[in-house]
Amino acid sequence: MIEFQNVAKNYPGHTALINATFSMASGDMAFLTGHSGAGKSTILKLAMGIEKPTHGKIHINQQDLSQLKKRHIPQLRSRIGMIYQNPQLLENQTVFNNVALPLLIQGYRHQEIKRRVQAALDKVGLLSKEKLSPNSLSCGEQQRIGIARAVVNKPSILLADEPTGNLDPDLSMDILRLFEAFHLVGVTVLIATHDLPLIAQMPYRMIILQNGEVKK
Amino acid sequence: MTQRYPHFTHWFLSHGRAIRFAFNELMRSPVANFITVCVIGIAIALPLGFFILLENMQTADSTWNTSAPTISLYLKSDITQTQVDSLIQTLRANNNIKNVNYISPEQGLKTFEKNSPFADVVNLFQKNPIPGVLIILPIKQDQNPTSINTLYLALKQLPTVDIAQLDMHWVTRLYDVISVGEKVVRALSVLFCFGVILIIAHTLRSSLASHINEIQVMRLIGATRAYIRRPLLYRGVLYGLLGGIISWVLINVFVMQIQPPISQLAQTYHTIFHLQRITFLQGSLLLIFSALLGLISAWLIITQFLNMPEQMD
Numbered sequence: 001m002i003e004f005q006n007v008a009k010n011y012p013g014h015t016a017l018i019n020a021t022f023s024m025a026s027g028d029m030a031f032l033t034g035h036s037g038a039g040k041s042t043i044l045k046l047a048m049g050i051e052k053p054t055h056g057k058i059h060i061n062q063q064d065l066s067q068l069k070k071r072h073i074p075q076l077r078s079r080i081g082m083i084y085q086n087p088q089l090l091e092n093q094t095v096f097n098n099v100a101l102p103l104l105i106q107g108y109r110h111q112e113i114k115r116r117v118q119a120a121l122d123k124v125g126l127l128s129k130e131k132l133s134p135n136s137l138s139c140g141e142q143q144r145i146g147i148a149r150a151v152v153n154k155p156s157i158l159l160a161d162e163p164t165g166n167l168d169p170d171l172s173m174d175i176l177r178l179f180e181a182f183h184l185v186g187v188t189v190l191i192a193t194h195d196l197p198l199i200a201q202m203p204y205r206m207i208i209l210q211n212g213e214v215k216k
Numbered sequence: 217m218t219q220r221y222p223h224f225t226h227w228f229l230s231h232g233r234a235i236r237f238a239f240n241e242l243m244r245s246p247v248a249n250f251i252t253v254c255v256i257g258i259a260i261a262l263p264l265g266f267f268i269l270l271e272n273m274q275t276a277d278s279t280w281n282t283s284a285p286t287i288s289l290y291l292k293s294d295i296t297q298t299q300v301d302s303l304i305q306t307l308r309a310n311n312n313i314k315n316v317n318y319i320s321p322e323q324g325l326k327t328f329e330k331n332s333p334f335a336d337v338v339n340l341f342q343k344n345p346i347p348g349v350l351i352i353l354p355i356k357q358d359q360n361p362t363s364i365n366t367l368y369l370a371l372k373q374l375p376t377v378d379i380a381q382l383d384m385h386w387v388t389r390l391y392d393v394i395s396v397g398e399k400v401v402r403a404l405s406v407l408f409c410f411g412v413i414l415i416i417a418h419t420l421r422s423s424l425a426s427h428i429n430e431i432q433v434m435r436l437i438g439a440t441r442a443y444i445r446r447p448l449l450y451r452g453v454l455y456g457l458l459g460g461i462i463s464w465v466l467i468n469v470f471v472m473q474i475q476p477p478i479s480q481l482a483q484t485y486h487t488i489f490h491l492q493r494i495t496f497l498q499g500s501l502l503l504i505f506s507a508l509l510g511l512i513s514a515w516l517i518i519t520q521f522l523n524m525p526e527q528m529d
Contacts, residue, residue, distance in 0.1 A: 041528060048436070050526045071440070078438030084528060088433045104233075105439045107226030112219045149437070161528060 001026050002047060002157065002188060007056030008212075009042050016042040018212035020056070024190060026156065029183035031199045032192040034209030040192035043209070044159050047190075048082060049073040061156060078106060081150030081187075085162040087142045089134040095121070095145055096130040102153045120148040124178060140171040147178060151187075158182055160191040164198065172198055230443060238450035241423070249455075252419050256455060257462025259412050260506055263405040264494075265467055270397045272491050273390070285359055287368050289350040290379040293321075300348060303376055307352065312367055315353040321346050347378060361391055409509060416455050416513035420448060424521055431521055441522055448518045449511055456510025460503040468493050 003023040009016045017039045024030055032040050045051040046058055049065060058065040060076065068076060089098050099120055103113045121127040124144035126137075134142055143163060150158060158179065164172035172195065180202070183189045190207075193199060199206065208215040221229065242249050291300065300318070307316045319327075324346040329335040338345065352371065354364055364382065372380040424431075434444050471493045482489035494502070 045528060048528075050436075050528060074435075074438045074440045076438075077436065082436060088429075088436065090430055090433060101434070102437045105434070105437065105443055107220045107223075107230070109219060109221055153438075 001059065001061050002190060003057075003059040004043070004046075004214075005057045005059075007043075007046065007053045007058060009039070009046065009051065010054045015212055017053075020209070020212070020214050022207050022214045024188055026061075026188055027183070027186045028205070029180065029189040030191075030205040030207055031202075032190055032207045032209065033194060033196065033199070036194065038209040039212055040194075040209060041161055044082070044161050044190075044192055047157075047159060048080060049076050078102065078153060079155050079157070081153065081155040081158045083143075083146050083150050083158070083160040083163045085165040087134075087146030089142060089145055089149075091133065091135055093133075094130065095126065095132050095134060095137070098134060098145060099130075099149045099152050102149060106153065116152050116154075117148075120152040121145075123151070123181075124148045139166050140174070143167065143171075143175060144178070147175070151182060155187070157188045158190070160189075160193075162193055163191065164193060164195055169198065173201070176202060230446065234446035234450050237447040238454055241447075241451060242454060252415065253455060253458040254462060256412055256415055256459025256506075257466060259408050259415060260459055260463035260502070261466040261470075263401060263408045264463055264502065265470060266397070266401040266404060268467055268471065268492070268494060270394065270401055273394055273397065275492065285354070285364055285382070287352040287354070287364070287371060288381045289352060289371055289374070289377045290381070291348040291350065292376055292378045293347050295348075295376050299376055303374070304350065307350065312354055312358050312363070313352055314355040317351040317353075319349045319351065321348050324349060412456070412459065412506070412509045413513040413516075416452055416510050417517050419455065420452060420514055420517045424448070424517065428521070428524075432527060435522075435526060436528070444522065445515075445518045449514045452510035452512075452514025452517075453507045454510065456506040456508065456513075457503055459510075460506030463506070464494055464499050464502060 001024065004020050007020045008018055020039065020043065032043060034040055042051065046053055046065070047060060049068060053066070061079065063076070065076075090101070093101075096117055099117045100113050103116060108116070118127060118130070121130055124147055126141060126144055126148070129137060129141065134145060137145065143166070147163075160179065163179075164175050167175065176191075176198065179189050179191060191199075220226065291303075304316055304318055307313055321344045325338065325344050328346060329338065352367075354367055358364060358367060368380060368382045371377065431444055471491050475491050478489060478491055
């Protein structure tokens, strides 16, 4: 569950969000769109606890983020899977180790890590590449490794920031289908993108940001 | 069986991983790290060397004190034996005096006749010219320049005392040298501790620059600050520890090198003097201390990195 109530965010010198209000029930899937600089990334940063709102309230899975202490932020993040435009993989580690990282941090047992990492890699279709370095993979494959890492911890929420930004249309559609598959098993999915022609092909809700507000 | 390790096991394993990671990082560029560790070792060795020298000077001081500083009181020639006895009793009652040794004019004359080439000269006198002498040994606590001088000034005032003599220049000098040395060592230690912290911090800082992305990713996927900090703290401790070991070795080699000339010098004074090396206890303290310096510098640096604003791309 994601809920933003009258959220404003000011940065020194400019205002990213003036009054953003929207909510997503558990298991929903939606696209967050708007022109560049409309505040899409700001919304994701606020949901992840990377930034704090200037005004307003944010609830993630019934948890009020304004009540969240700094030391509890890692806990919040371990329950959210986040996917970035640049997949943020560790280049000096194998694909397997990259995907295993969230589980390692959470103290999962060795056998459990192996089982889950392989399941996640299988899900994104890259099980055969587990021993390779991320550098030897294509952009689309790297993005899928990023997705595998985001879902390996079985989060209830998936957030994605321009996940198809570096990909050609065919690959982009593959990635969106992958997100859809997670939505179908009950994960809340919010994808920020400005690729309108792409998302027009899918029957999901659009949250449109305009001038720092959510367009009704 | 649960999916996760029990809390303690997880904590233990993550420490093990952090140590392994720190060690691997060190082995990744062995030459550069060896140089760093040597620089740290030398920086610690300088104040440590002074400290050991000082320790040795203090033991030298206490061995030479067997010929402790004494005050000689030359008595007036016209005093009676009764006066001498009562003076000795008064002095023995003094709490600051450990021992009073009386050399009568007759004993003094005998010693003089035996040891001096001018023994015949005494015969020219009609009366024994040698005065009675009291040799005063102050108690141990008072064998320092200030106390001994106070005692000397008090004894000098006694009406039956003709001349009081105190030869303590060497005591004063040794004490002065040691106290100056202590101050120098203290100042140097503080300075070089800062130096060590800066060296380690600088090394970690430049190597961390290439790990910024990693730290960023770890934070975004939910690693706690402690988890991210851990491998780096171990690396700092490792640098400190290795530097400490190098300084230990350096100082012991240094002491072994200067032992022969010191022994020769001591022999000319008919004494035997063994330089002390770093004891096991001192060495252990040294290693704990140097590891602590490493920990502090690593903490400073990683905290700085963790406080940087987070980026998403």
